Amino acid sequence: MKPEEMSVFPTGKTNDAYAQYFVGQSYLNMLSTEQVVVGNVTFEPGCRNNWHIHHADQGGGQMLLVTAGQGYYQEWGKEARKLQPGDVVHIPAGVKHWHGAAPDTWFQHLAIEVPGENCRTEWCEPVSDEDYAKL
Numbered sequence: 001m002k003p004e005e006m007s008v009f010p011t012g013k014t015n016d017a018y019a020q021y022f023v024g025q026s027y028l029n030m031l032s033t034e035q036v037v038v039g040n041v042t043f044e045p046g047c048r049n050n051w052h053i054h055h056a057d058q059g060g061g062q063m064l065l066v067t068a069g070q071g072y073y074q075e076w077g078k079e080a081r082k083l084q085p086g087d088v089v090h091i092p093a094g095v096k097h098w099h100g101a102a103p104d105t106w107f108q109h110l111a112i113e114v115p116g117e118n119c120r121t122e123w124c125e126p127v128s129d130e131d132y133a134k135l
Helices: 016-021 129-133
Strands: 026-032 038-043 052-055 062-069 071-075 081-083 088-091 097-101 107-113 120-123
Touching: 016 026, 052 097, 062 071, 097 107
Parallel strands: none
Antiparallel strands: 026 038, 038 107, 052 120, 062 088, 062 107, 071 081, 071 097
């Protein structure tokens, strides 16, 4: 399946601004930067973002709405969860996690920034090839 055929949301351009926080190639199309920030993130097979934490003094966090393909979500110290279209992931502020594509399929989700006070993202270490291969 071609990336542009994955869902009703356009894939967007290569995610160069955040490439240092990903293993593999991702694409980003910002659907909204007003009221609630929503980005359509597309991952090539095997692509995943680094472990990261969404911090906030109050509120904050992130929601993922899976729109196409298959992927994974994992919180630090927990088993990975397989994701498919229609899945919703609620990520509270302060939870270390990662998300990305399965090894052999494209993956796409809408990343929604939950409004909060003093929100910021702390990028951490990459998900190792060894840990990813265990999924």
